[in-house]
Amino acid sequence: MPSKQKTLCFIFLLFLSACMGQEESTRKGADHASSDRKVTEKETPPPKSITIAAVGDLLIHRPVFEDAKTSSGYNFTPIFTPVKKYLKETTLTVANQETMIGGKELGLSSYPTFNSPYEVGDALKNIGVDVVSIANNHTLDQGEQGIKNAISHWKAISMVYTGAYLNEQDQKNIRVVQTEAGIDVAFLSYTYGTNGIPVPDGKAYLVNLIDKAAIEADIKKAEKLSDAIVVNVHFGDEYERYPNQSQKQTAQMMADAGADVILGHHPHVLQPIERLEGKNGNDALVIYSLGNFLSAQENIYRRIGGILQLEMEKAPKQDKREIIIKNPVFIPTVVDYELNANNIAGRDFRVLPMSKADESVMPDVKSIHNDIRKHMSQWLPELTFK
Ligand SMILES: [Zn+2]
Numbered sequence: 496m497p498s499k500q501k502t503l504c505f506i507f508l509l510f511l512s513a514c515m516g517q518e519e520s521t522r523k524g525a526d527h528a529s530s531d532r533k534v535t536e537k538e539t540p541p542p543k544s545i546t547i548a549a550v551g552d553l554l555i556h557r558p559v560f561e562d563a564k565t566s567s568g569y570n571f572t573p574i575f576t577p578v579k580k581y582l583k584e585t586t587l588t589v590a591n592q593e594t595m596i597g598g599k600e601l602g603l604s605s606y607p608t609f610n611s612p613y614e615v616g617d618a619l620k621n622i623g624v625d626v627v628s629i630a631n632n633h634t635l636d637q638g639e640q641g642i643k644n645a646i647s648h649w650k651a652i653s654m655v656y657t658g659a660y661l662n663e664q665d666q667k668n669i670r671v672v673q674t675e676a677g678i679d680v681a682f683l684s685y686t687y688g689t690n691g692i693p694v695p696d697g698k699a700y701l702v703n704l705i706d707k708a709a710i711e712a713d714i715k716k717a718e719k720l721s722d723a724i725v726v727n728v729h730f731g732d733e734y735e736r737y738p739n740q741s742q743k744q745t746a747q748m749m750a751d752a753g754a755d756v757i758l759g760h761h762p763h764v765l766q767p768i769e770r771l772e773g774k775n776g777n778d779a780l781v782i783y784s785l786g787n788f789l790s791a792q793e794n795i796y797r798r799i800g801g802i803l804q805l806e807m808e809k810a811p812k813q814d815k816r817e818i819i820i821k822n823p824v825f826i827p828t829v830v831d832y833e834l835n836a837n838n839i840a841g842r843d844f845r846v847l848p849m850s851k852a853d854e855s856v857m858p859d860v861k862s863i864h865n866d867i868r869k870h871m872s873q874w875l876p877e878l879t880f881k
Contacts, residue, residue, distance in 0.1 A: 544808040544821070545586035545676045547725065548623075550828075551760040551785025551800050552593045555615055557605035558791045558832075558841045563614070571618035574789065577847045581802045581826050581881070583623035586674050589682060590619055590788065591727060591760045592627045595634060595659075596648055597641035607690070608636040613648045620652050625672065628684040628727035630658025632761065634702040635692040642701055658684025658727065659702045666700035669713065671721045678809055678818070681717035683754075685710060686729035687761070705730065707748055714752040723807050723818040726754040731762045731784055736796065736870065738766050738783035747771060750779035755818050756805065757781040764796040765867065768803070768823065769874035780805065780820045789830060791840045795857065799849070799867060802826040804881075826881045827867045831856045850881070 563569045575582075582588045594609035596616050604610045619627065627649065634642065642659050649656040660666040670682045685705045694701055703709070705728065717724045726749050731742045738746075738759070746757050750773040759766065759782055766783035773779055786800035804824040810817035827849040835841025847856060849864045857863065872878040 543676065544806050545674050545678050545680070546584075547680070547756070547805050547807060548582050548585040548588040549725075549756075549758045549782070549785060549803045549805075550582070550588075550590045550624075550788040552591050552763060552787045552790065553615065553619075554606075554763075554787060554790035554792070555594045555609065555611040556791035557603075558835070558839070559789065559844055560603055560612055560615075562832075562842045562844050563612075569612040569614035571615055572621045574844050575618060575622045575846055577845055577851065578802065578826070578828055579622045581804065581848070585623075585804055586676070587626065587672060587680060588624045589626040589628060589725065589727065589758065590624045591631070591729070591758075591785070592616075592619070592629055593631045593633055593729075593760075595629070595637055595641040595645045597637045597644040598648065601637050601641060601644060604636075609633050610637045610641060613644075616645075616648050616652055616654060620654060624654070626655040626657065626670070626682045628658050628682070628729075628758070628760075629656050630684040630686040630703040630727070631729050632686055632688055632690045634659050634686065635689040635694065638692075639695060639698065639701060655682065657682045658686070660700045663700045666703070669717050669720055671717070678723060678807055679721040680807070681721035681724045682727070683710070683713050683717065683724065684727040684729075705745060710749060711752045714749070714754060718753055722809060723755045724753060725756045725758065727758045727760070729761045730759060731766065733762055734764055734794070734797070735762055736764050736766060742766075742783055746779075746781045746783070750777070750781070751775075753777060754779055755807070755820060758785060758803070759783045760785050763787050763790070763792060765799060765801060765827075765871060767871055767874050768825070768878060770820075777817070778820065780823065787830065788828065789844070789846055791832070791844075792830075793840050795863065798830045798857065799863075800828045800830075800846075801867075801871070802828060823875065823878050824881055825868075825871050825878055826850075827864060827871070829857055829860070848881070 594611040597610040750771040762784040765786040806821040831845040832840040833843045
């Protein structure tokens, strides 16, 4: 896989998105990218494809943030060290930040209404995450202020966020990340709901809900602004290892609308991957659930998540808008921890590749790993594993 080949356009786009309308920011972003590309061409020929990595739910339960506490704040980066290389080696990486990083001033909290330290964002930045999906059932846990605080931190660290917004204009601004390969990728994000917490009147921009008309309209806009469309969707039944009918219909609707990659999360366990055909004959790839990437949940399947890596190639015909999704790779991961005095997951949290986990991490780990590989590839025999 090629190493990171992003342009500085992230910062540029974020800056512009803060002060301009959607049309203008994307057009200027594109101009900026093409001048960057010219410079690069003189040095090395640009790659013909890009790679993307995706991870699922980061649920920052109390034992996780207490474990990350330092004398001056919080440091979550060491938790991810064993898997960092899989997130750094791709051109772009996207994560589902399920809990809002509202910061200490709102009071940190765990389930059922989470609030996480800003330093979670810093760790994601450090380990190579470029885009966070923040439309989740926990988006409104700390109300509007939680979202505002979180977004101010995402902006401060130049992280692209999608799915929850500061205002209507921010919501209309489709996130497009440009790459040196000339493949511009749009990132969208939606959730089935917000745990019964009502979206404040007149502030629908605070969180993107799954709504067919809105999704179709966003994808239509994204098609004009990008080469490929990645849709994050928070849906399904918790702890179920297979997608339900509604997930299947939603993913098919997104494929019909023109999504290239559909990244599902919320069930907290892994659900399989498959290819879909959209109504216009377009191809899409869906993972119904990426599982938990980091949490303090202790059930075996809730400790297992994974990193999906994909290659995106532009179809050779320049006149045709088509992206080929190639070489899907899955890296099953497991959350390791030590029990605390109360005999619950309490300290030394680490996210490990399952291939590196031994019996001390999870009893019977080899046969469970084998089962996970079969589970994930059952509808996609071409899937390979690291
Ligand atoms: Zn959820």
